[in-house]
Amino acid sequence: MLAPLTATSQATQVQEFVLDNGLKVLLLEDHKSPAVTFQVWYRVGSRNEKDGKSGLSHFLEHMLFKGTPKLKPEEYSRIIAKNGGRSNAFTSSDVTVYFATMSRDKIGIEIELEADRMANALLGETYFEPEKKVIQEERRLRTEDNPVSALGEVAGAVAYMVHPYRRPVIGWMDDIQNLTRQDLVDYYKLYYAPNNAFIVMTGDFSTQEMLLKIKAAFGNIPRGPEPPKVRAEEPPQQGERRVTLKKEAELPFVLMYYHTPNLKSPDSYALDVLSVVLAGGRSSRLYHDLVYQKRLARSVDADYNGLAIDPSVFSVTAQLMPGKEPAEIEREMDRLLEQMKAELISDRELQKAKNQIESEFIYAQDSIFGQAMKIGYYEAMGGWRLMDGYLDGIRKVTREDVQRVAKAYLDRDRRTVGILLPTKENT
Amino acid sequence: MKKFFMVLFNILSVCALAVPATASTTPQRSVLDNGIILLTSEQRALPMVSIELLIDAGSRHDLPNQEGLANLTARLLTYGTQRRTALEISDALDFVGARLSAGCGEDLANVSMTVLKKDLGTGLELLAEVLTGANFPQAEVDRQKQSIVASIRAREESPGDIAQRRFAAALYPQSPYGRPVEGNEASVKALEQKSLKAFYERYYRPNRTIVSIVGDISHQEIARALNEAFRSWQKGDPATDPVPPAKTGSAETIRIQKDLTQANIVLGHDGVGRENPDYYAIQMMNYILGGGGFSSRTLDSIRNERGLAYSVYSYFSAEKGHGTFELVMQTKNETALEAIRIANAEIRRMREELVTEEELKDAKDYLIGSFPLRLDTNRKVANFWAQVEYFQLGLDYPNRYPDFIQSVTREDVLRVAQKYLKPEKLITVIVANQKRIGDP
Numbered sequence: 001m002l003a004p005l006t007a008t009s010q011a012t013q014v015q016e017f018v019l020d021n022g023l024k025v026l027l028l029e030d031h032k033s034p035a036v037t038f039q040v041w042y043r044v045g046s047r048n049e050k051d052g053k054s055g056l057s058h059f060l061e062h063m064l065f066k067g068t069p070k071l072k073p074e075e076y077s078r079i080i081a082k083n084g085g086r087s088n089a090f091t092s093s094d095v096t097v098y099f100a101t102m103s104r105d106k107i108g109i110e111i112e113l114e115a116d117r118m119a120n121a122l123l124g125e126t127y128f129e130p131e132k133k134v135i136q137e138e139r140r141l142r143t144e145d146n147p148v149s150a151l152g153e154v155a156g157a158v159a160y161m162v163h164p165y166r167r168p169v170i171g172w173m174d175d176i177q178n179l180t181r182q183d184l185v186d187y188y189k190l191y192y193a194p195n196n197a198f199i200v201m202t203g204d205f206s207t208q209e210m211l212l213k214i215k216a217a218f219g220n221i222p223r224g225p226e227p228p229k230v231r232a233e234e235p236p237q238q239g240e241r242r243v244t245l246k247k248e249a250e251l252p253f254v255l256m257y258y259h260t261p262n263l264k265s266p267d268s269y270a271l272d273v274l275s276v277v278l279a280g281g282r283s284s285r286l287y288h289d290l291v292y293q294k295r296l297a298r299s300v301d302a303d304y305n306g307l308a309i310d311p312s313v314f315s316v317t318a319q320l321m322p323g324k325e326p327a328e329i330e331r332e333m334d335r336l337l338e339q340m341k342a343e344l345i346s347d348r349e350l351q352k353a354k355n356q357i358e359s360e361f362i363y364a365q366d367s368i369f370g371q372a373m374k375i376g377y378y379e380a381m382g383g384w385r386l387m388d389g390y391l392d393g394i395r396k397v398t399r400e401d402v403q404r405v406a407k408a409y410l411d412r413d414r415r416t417v418g419i420l421l422p423t424k425e426n427t
Numbered sequence: 428m429k430k431f432f433m434v435l436f437n438i439l440s441v442c443a444l445a446v447p448a449t450a451s452t453t454p455q456r457s458v459l460d461n462g463i464i465l466l467t468s469e470q471r472a473l474p475m476v477s478i479e480l481l482i483d484a485g486s487r488h489d490l491p492n493q494e495g496l497a498n499l500t501a502r503l504l505t506y507g508t509q510r511r512t513a514l515e516i517s518d519a520l521d522f523v524g525a526r527l528s529a530g531c532g533e534d535l536a537n538v539s540m541t542v543l544k545k546d547l548g549t550g551l552e553l554l555a556e557v558l559t560g561a562n563f564p565q566a567e568v569d570r571q572k573q574s575i576v577a578s579i580r581a582r583e584e585s586p587g588d589i590a591q592r593r594f595a596a597a598l599y600p601q602s603p604y605g606r607p608v609e610g611n612e613a614s615v616k617a618l619e620q621k622s623l624k625a626f627y628e629r630y631y632r633p634n635r636t637i638v639s640i641v642g643d644i645s646h647q648e649i650a651r652a653l654n655e656a657f658r659s660w661q662k663g664d665p666a667t668d669p670v671p672p673a674k675t676g677s678a679e680t681i682r683i684q685k686d687l688t689q690a691n692i693v694l695g696h697d698g699v700g701r702e703n704p705d706y707y708a709i710q711m712m713n714y715i716l717g718g719g720g721f722s723s724r725t726l727d728s729i730r731n732e733r734g735l736a737y738s739v740y741s742y743f744s745a746e747k748g749h750g751t752f753e754l755v756m757q758t759k760n761e762t763a764l765e766a767i768r769i770a771n772a773e774i775r776r777m778r779e780e781l782v783t784e785e786e787l788k789d790a791k792d793y794l795i796g797s798f799p800l801r802l803d804t805n806r807k808v809a810n811f812w813a814q815v816e817y818f819q820l821g822l823d824y825p826n827r828y829p830d831f832i833q834s835v836t837r838e839d840v841l842r843v844a845q846k847y848l849k850p851e852k853l854i855t856v857i858v859a860n861q862k863r864i865g866d867p
Binding site: 073083102106129135282284291292319355369 | 470472473477514518520523524526570574576577578583584585586685687719722730731734738758759792795796797799800802803804806
């Protein structure tokens with residue numbers, strides 16, 4: 001019935017089990033504080049959506065709070081709250097995740113409610129139209145009236161032509177408007193099944209006890225159809241793409257998206273180090289030069305998103321100081337990025353970046369919720385066991401590796417530059 | 428890419444209690460030789476240490492025409508000491524992967540550090556340096572002034588922030604609580620190095636400081652290390668309790684024009700201080716009105732029933748001597764007035780009818796039951812005990828908290844609603860595209 005595939009390592013003591021219906025269960029005991037996080041991860045997100053149906057995964061996430069034959073709309077959240085728990089859900093490009101954190105003696109309630117949600121959601125017609133309005137308000141809040149986030153949306157739509165990462169997770173406003181209840185019902189049937197989901201649980205519990213509870217709650221849910229694979233592959237970019245967004249705002253913002261592989265590539269460790277050398281802390285290159293010395297930027301960032309199912313991007317961003325021109329900072333950003341290709345970083349810089357990554361790795365273990373998130377992202381992307389090799393991979397990175405990945409990926413012909421140009425309404 | 432692959436949470440809800448509840452272990456407390464109040468909680472599971480300092484050096488101490496002084500002082504702590512330049516400080520921190528940040532509120536400045544146990548020595552040395560030997564180099568002062576002016580501009584991009592600031596200004600006229608902690612562009616530009624040094628000398632003193640430390644340490648070990656690291660830090664004027672705002676603004680509606688798709692709305696008035704004996708009944712009442720996430724009345728009527736907003740919540744924030752009540756929501760311009768009407772109706776209903784037995788029980792069960800979750804990381808525990816000390820709640824506060832909540836009755840909830848919700852005093856701020864809103 002259960003196949004215990006226990007693996008321990010320096011990084012994790014996750015225990016893996018797979019139920020007969022295909023549901024994978026990842027358990028990590030951690031007795032630091034008397035709480036347990038329980039998360040159900042569905043392998044579906046905006047990456048699985050089709051043109052014209054953007055926002056479907058996220059819409060469905062909202063509607064899965066609208067009850068089952070046993071549960072009134074929104075009753076889920078009330079039950080968790082009155083049992084002293086906190087619950088929520090989120091949708092990303094790759095996954096949709098439902099979770100609660102509560103005390104060990106109450107977590108059984110969450111386990112049963114999540115099993116009910118996986119199998120029996122009603123997606124009630126009555127609640128469909130009001131919830132659509134709520135989601136449209138959410139889009140206004142997050143994107144329409146948020147200039148930097150709106151720029152990210154436009155640049156993402158240009159950085160990708162073919163791959164569904166070009167679409168925003170929340171969906172385009174018109175698509176949200178045109179989604180129907182039937183779209184949700186079909187999507188739920190296709191993707192919400194034990195064989196397309198996995199459970200991550202961390203905190204103060206006993207593995208054997210929880211496994212029995214999970215089996216009892218989820219074990220009888222039948223396996224679903226095999227969901228269609230996402231086969232879209234982004235063709236290599238040939239030549240820089242540029243977009244501008246004019247919007248009411250105060251300060252210009254510049255972003256650069258460079259196509260990169262994900263964590264399954266051996267280059268990912270050096271890309272992580274590269275991002276820290278560029279923007280990890282006040283002594284990092286971009287921060288020190290652009291924010292501190294030249295005072296061109298108010299803030300800078302470099303972020304490598306390796307935990308994506310398909311190849312994603314390395315982003316370099318800057319919010320400008322008042323009175324500065326995007327062209328000027330772009331030149332300076334280019335100069336600093338070219339330097340990474342032309343010269344080796346110093347030994348001390350390399351060691352500093354590695355120390356920063358290692359200490360953040362330990363700080364992250366302070367939160368059971370954070371640990372569950374990390375296990376879940378790794379599992380969604382390619383398997384939680386990849387976590388084990390992470391610190392070793394980082395330790396092995398050389399100065400030459402950092403230079404090599406800078407040359408390989410910080411290629412102007414394969415980047416998208418997005419610029420926010422603030423406008424001011426005259427009133 | 429964080430921005431593009433934005434993770435969308437189902438709800439933005441805030442249940443803001445000024446002080447959270449419960450703890451696994453009671454900390455050890457002592458007063459060091461120079462007056463620092465030290466609280467420690469030993470957590471050996473991870474080789475790390477979390478440190479939180481609260482210093483009686485908030486913006487309420489700003490002098491007239493020097494608004495932003497306290498904030499600029501806090502910002503500059505890590506930008507140069509007698510021994511190190513700003514870059515040397517950040518490089519030393521980054522090299523061991525330590526986090527050190529300094530911030531400023533109206534009553535308190537705070538300094539936070541997270542460091543690996545093996546680098547605790549380096550961390551404490553840096554911490555002591557910034558608290559005892561910051562030297563405010565002129566070039567750094569100029570940089571930070573520019574940077575603060577830029578943040579003042581950047582805030583104008585956030586309609587929610589604009590609404591909050593206008594609300595505070597209307598509620599607390601002529602008070603430090605009505606002014607942005609950062610000051611304004613003109614006041615920041617005029618700040619001088621000598622004022623910063625004087626502010627630092629006067630307010631950054633050990634007997635105005637609470638230090639809360641959680642992690643892989645023992646009380647004795649850390650007390651010894653702090654006595655050593657901070658031995659040159661001399662006592663100054665003792666900490667003083669804040670003076671509540673002299674007066675509060677009267678009811679008005681403030682409209683601010685922005686080219687937005689949504690109206691950002693704040694409704695509210697004055698609240699109560701943390702010391703008010705009705706504090707717990709008020710938190711229960713607010714949980715039912717708008718503090719309880721999906722369990723609240725306003726979320727039910729404004730979001731779930733009518734689909735008018737994604738996020739709607741209310742809170743009573745409580746400081747020493749004063750507090751604030753706010754209800755915050757966003758809805759498309761066209762439905763702003765409808766949402767405001769419903770929020771007002773819910774506020775009135777709290778004052779007119781007893782809450783149901785079920786509502787009362789749900790609120791109690793959540794507030795008592797979720798209490799361990801408020802302490803589920805070392806960082807949260809460090810912040811918690813610093814707050815408990817600041818508000819003088821007592822180290823047995825977590826044990827007493829369930830009784831404070833349990834003893835509240837439906838009649839208490841009605842009584843505090845009638846006393847502390849004041850429809851006739853509501854200040855309403857609407858940041859929106861006013862052309863699309865219409866007239867009330």
